[in-house]
Amino acid sequence: MKILLTVSSRHGTTDEVADVIAEQLRAAGIDVVRARPEDVTDIEGYDAFILGSAVYMTQWTDEAVDFTRRFRDALRDRPVWAFSVGLSVLPKGGLSDLNRIGPVLLPIEPEDHLTFPGRFEPDRLSLRERSIARVGGATEGDFRDLDAVREWGASIAATLCNGL
Numbered sequence: 001m002k003i004l005l006t007v008s009s010r011h012g013t014t015d016e017v018a019d020v021i022a023e024q025l026r027a028a029g030i031d032v033v034r035a036r037p038e039d040v041t042d043i044e045g046y047d048a049f050i051l052g053s054a055v056y057m058t059q060w061t062d063e064a065v066d067f068t069r070r071f072r073d074a075l076r077d078r079p080v081w082a083f084s085v086g087l088s089v090l091p092k093g094g095l096s097d098l099n100r101i102g103p104v105l106l107p108i109e110p111e112d113h114l115t116f117p118g119r120f121e122p123d124r125l126s127l128r129e130r131s132i133a134r135v136g137g138a139t140e141g142d143f144r145d146l147d148a149v150r151e152w153g154a155s156i157a158a159t160l161c162n163g164l
C-alpha cells in the first residue's frame, strides 16, 4: 500500500501536523511518499492520497489549490483525505471561515476533511503577515492538538488496512 501525502506549509506548522499523520501510517506498514504539491508531476501508482494545506486569507495555499486542479479528474476516482491547518476553528479565533476551501475539495469528493488548529507566533512572521493576522483577529499562541491529529492518522491507516 502506497500513499501520497502532499503538504503545503509556509511556516512549518502544517509540516509538523503531517509528520504525525505520516508516523501513524508508517506504523501501520503503509508506504508514505511525501511531497510539496508544486513538486508533484505525476500521481500514478498511489493507492490513496492525503492532501494538507495551511490556511491563509481563508484559502488553501495557491500551490495546494493548483494541485487539486491539475489532478482533479484522477483524484475523483481514488480515495482522498484532506486536512487544513488554521486558526478559524478556535472558539475565539476571529479569522474568517473556511468556506472557501469547500469548493476546492468538492469535485474530488474526499472521504473526509478536517481542520486542525495551528499556531500564531508573531515572532516567526514577517511584519506584513503579522499585521494581516492581527487585523483578522488571530489569537496569539500554539493551539496544535497532536493527539487529535494522531487519532485522525490512525483512523485513516485503519481504513486503508481494512480495505475501503
Ligand SMILES: Cc1cc2nc3c(=O)[nH]c(=O)nc-3n(C[C@H](O)[C@H](O)[C@H](O)COP(=O)(O)O)c2cc1C
Residues within 6 Å of the ligand: 008, 009, 010, 011, 012, 013, 014, 015, 054, 055, 056, 057, 058, 059, 085, 086, 087, 088, 089, 095, 096, 097, 117, 118, 119, 120, 125, 128, 129, 130, 132, 133, 136
Ligand atoms: C497572514 C496570515 C493569514 C491567515 N489567515 C488565516 C485564515 O484566513 N484562516 C485561518 O483559519 N487561519 C489563518 N491564519 C493562521 C494560519 O493558518 C496558522 O498560523 C497556521 O498555523 C499556519 O500554518 P503553516 O505554519 O504551516 O504555514 C493566517 C495566518 C497568517 C500569518
